[in-house]
Amino acid sequence: MTAATLAMQPAPRVVLQYRDVRKLYGDFVALSGVSMEVERGQVVCLIGPSGSGKSTLLRCTNALETLDGGELLFDGVPLPRDPASIRKVRQRMGMVFQNFELFPHKTAIQNVMMGPSTVLGLSEQQSRARAEALLVKVGLSDKAGNYPANLSGGQQQRVAIARALAMEPEVMLFDEPTSALDPETIGEVLNVMKALADDGMTMVVVTHEMTFARRVADHVVVFESGQIIEQGPPAQIFDAPIQARTRDFLGHLGWDA
């Protein structure tokens, strides 16, 4: 195959593939036999009770946790084990944390510039241009010089999203991005995420925001006790769940399926 025809090849449809993934913390089984797929451009929402393994699966995806069994393929390639290759994989995935984890000793724009300048080796000027554009995108160009301590929770999380996007990732991983937020700032973060989804970003989102999952997700996965109990399009999960346990979980949240 020549380079030209190689370039013509469409990128593989499936970006992330989980095959019988297992994870243990001592005696506690965090994940037992999880299998699912994430396709390019899809928004996949992971829902389920706290401690059901959703966040663990997300953390395994960019190797913040190691698997104890099964396989995790990114772009058809199993996740590597050696630090240098893991770094390469992480550079292609953005991660947003529940507690934002902005770097408190850096301003908003310096936070966003951190990846491009430190990891990608871009010049100060290039990183700054990229960061400025991203702050505009998340609606915070006027807060570029603020330290995280002088930003609201919603603003911090939007900076954190911009920081992850600055690496121009192929996949964005969101670990309960609105769980630590005041109710009045949740909407601004979800709107940014919705806009990203509309741009065609591949996203895996651990969330308790059922309305968001319902409205934005292409595929919803329901976790319980480290296992997937049901997965399918939002219409199935929210309107006609097959499993009684899915109905129970949604019922507890006040969702009337």
Place this chain on the structure above:
Amino acid sequence: MNLDWTIIPASAGALARGALITIALTVLTMAIAVPCGIGVAMLRESRLRPVALLATCFVELFRNLPIILVVYWAFYVMPVVFGIAFSPFITGLVALSLNNTAYNSETFRSGIKSIRKGQTEAALALGMSEAQAFRKIVLPQAWRRVLPVLATTWVTLFKDTSLVSVIAVGDLAHTAMQIRSQSFRVIEMLTAMAAIYWLLGYPQAKIADWIHKKFGVTE
């Protein structure tokens, strides 16, 4: 009582030289003990058990020995056992640095441990190496947190440098004691010595207070 305060202006030059040596000892000790402290703190957290153990032994040895003993040890024992003999000034510097490195390493270790694990994870998630995450994210934050403690250590060190006077380093304490024993002006020289230490130490303590206020943890 017969007091003769003219001895103080008469020995002003010597006292000033002594004060300079005291200041130099403080500055140089910290210049050595801060980077070494960070180094020992990192070694203590090493995944290689023997390395961590060795660093722990170092810390527990030197922070639990009286400084004056370390000073004597460096002066009398080191030349005999290791065949290394330095000038009194360097010997005093070595002793003070050993002690302060042990203290600073504990300070930095607690500072580094106080930074949430999520900060390192956020750095790793961007694709940084462990070393980059430590250098760019963890250490600068830890540094701010320990600055108040370092400031206090500094003020203590400034006074503790007087302990090296026992090996004739020529610092402020040693100089004052020399003049006292030659002139028999005990009260005058002890008073002058107290005044000079206090006048030099007080502003440093005030700066330390200011650092406490400015860099106290806010998140």
